[in-house]
Amino acid sequence: MQHxxxxxxxxxxxxxxxxxxCIAAQHPDCWYVAYTEARKETVAQVNLERQRFLVYLPLYKxxxxxxxxxxxxxxxxxxxxxxxxxxxxxxSQQQSISTVRSTRGVLSVVRFGADIAQVQPETIASIRxxxxxxxxxxxxxxxxxxxxxxxxxxxxxxxGLEGLVHSISAQRIVVLMEILGRxxxxxxxxxxxxxx
Numbered sequence: 351m352q353h354x355x356x357x358x359x360x361x362x363x364x365x366x367x368x369x370x371x372c373i374a375a376q377h378p379d380c381w382y383v384a385y386t387e388a389r390k391e392t393v394a395q396v397n398l399e400r401q402r403f404l405v406y407l408p409l410y411k412x413x414x415x416x417x418x419x420x421x422x423x424x425x426x427x428x429x430x431x432x433x434x435x436x437x438x439x440x441x442s443q444q445q446s447i448s449t450v451r452s453t454r455g456v457l458s459v460v461r462f463g464a465d466i467a468q469v470q471p472e473t474i475a476s477i478r479x480x481x482x483x484x485x486x487x488x489x490x491x492x493x494x495x496x497x498x499x500x501x502x503x504x505x506x507x508x509x510g511l512e513g514l515v516h517s518i519s520a521q522r523i524v525v526l527m528e529i530l531g532r533x534x535x536x537x538x539x540x541x542x543x544x545x546x
Contacts (some may be wrong), residue, residue, distance in 0.1 A: 377407060379439075380404070380439065380468040380470065380471070381438065381467060381469050381471070381474050382438055382439060382447060382468040382469070383437055383438075383459070383467050384438055384458070384459055385434060385435060385456070385457050385459070386434050386435065386455050386456055386457045387434075387456075387457055390455040391407055391414075391455070392407065393455035394436060394454070394456045395455075396455075397453045397455055397456075398450065402441045402445065403438045403447075404438065404439050406436065406437040406438070407430060407431060407433035408430070408477050408479075408482060409485075410429050410430070410473075411487065412427050412428070412429055412444070412520075413425070413428055413520070413540065414520060418457065428459070431477070431482045435460070438450065438472060441480060447459065447466075448459055449520075451540075476490060477528065481510045491525060495523065496518075497514075497515050497517060499513060499515045500512060500513075500546040501525055501544065501546050502535075502546045503542055503543055504543065505541070505542045506539075506542045508527065508536060509527075511527060512546045513527035513528070513536070514526045516535055521539065521540065522537045522538060523537075523540055523543055525537075
């Protein structure tokens, strides 16, 4: 079994850093993906921004029940759209991305084998559009629903059909519908229903 000397390991690290810097220079518009520590996405984001990286952490708007029973109604929260992942790119062609993997909150840069994963600007634009749409969506409509409330389904295989709310969870609502002459329970996302 061969052991590498410290000089050999340092030489490999320097060589890998040079390749990383070369890749970043060849694709200045591409974004890269950092894999973060659990629930440390914002820590990683802040520390990457301090190093002058452009950073994008997509957030997903959700409705959560309040933890204390004395507090009234649900509350809007924003969670990472891709838990433990965020996107980054150098702010200039001279900036190396090799420092990212030693950034507080970051565990590694995502790779496919030896290749660093790259995300095209068009994909980032689509994610931003989805995030903006979700941010502006009125998710509170599901908050006023109670079992027995009449609803209409939208954006689902049963779009346009009506039914009655059977039960409600944090993410989904079970709607009781009459399908082919039978009472059927259908689970739908909160965003896919409206009051009838």
